Amino acid sequence: MRIIAGRFRGLALANVGKGDAGAHLRPTTDRVRESLFSMLIGGRFGDPIEGARVLDLFAGTGALGLEALSRGASHVTFVDDGRKALSLIRENIAKCRCADDVTVVKRDATRLPDGQPHDLIFLDPPYGSGLGEKALDAAIKGGWVAPDALIVWEESAAITPPDGVELLDARRYGDTTISILERVGRA
Template identity: 45%
Template sequence: MRNRRSRSMLRIVAGSHRGRRLAAPPGDTTRPTAERVRQAVFDMLWHAPWAGRAVVEEARVLDAFAGTGAMGLEALSRGAAHATFMERDRAALAALRTNIAACREEPRARVVAGDVLKPPAAAAPCGLVFLDPPYAQDLIPRALAALSAAGWIAPAALVVAELGREEALAAPGFSEVAMREHGAARVVFLRAG
């Protein structure tokens, strides 16, 4: 849980929107990914031998369980072509739409107000997928299955999944390429296929 001060300091870390403050809904329902974790994730995506700049630049991105949209907006800031944000919480949706507008990213962003576990069919598959669901509910495997079935995950896509440090993760059809721990969180990088 973060205090009010850290929530008020939520910002885009790098790229064209660097320093842009992001709104977060009140309360503890939404848990935005910390700036230092986002920086670490994008550093890995940018420099790891299994990823590289092409994974982000010009990519179609899915930010599922989007909350404030920080991960997808960070990707757009760093050159992604398009981002779709999936979220069902009303307060988070309001903050998400505010953040997209503040970054003036409406032309490259789409908001899907709904359940990640029951997604609509994808218009086009995404090569980079962020999953940051509530911890300890075993949502990542279920989300991967639902999103795959609906055509959201491209062949060989990279999936960045954030979960509780002690949570187990089984992801049939995906192979783990890297993992990092950040405080109470664990970030797992998976490759589809």
């Protein structure tokens, strides 16, 4: 696993092998990450990364948030409650030397306290668990999702967007479906 592009380009991230099923770690492959970021910066969604405040829910290794930071995001907040995941996130932050640009929140993503709005949300819950819906609802209710925020939801199947969120695109990569959504603008 490595950073694909930007200021950390080519940097090898902490190795988790094929993942850690017990810790629900299933890192997004380099190929899927590269396709996702190509889609995001392709112009269809404007420029959702440059200067963005990014929220990485179920952050796992932190690869998605760190890729965004590498490509110009201003700040990333990583949320995960797994001991192994938090260890990997901290190791990867140290490798990138970006501690000043990130916040790590040790918390169940479905039970977020009130927070500040973020422009780009990565949502990568354990597949088929129903936790994505709960986490997005908690993030919206807690003020973590800015009006018009772009939401990238990684799941094993197509998702049904909750109220107040519009599906813009969905693509399948093997056993992974990436859905791009937008929060319908409201404060």
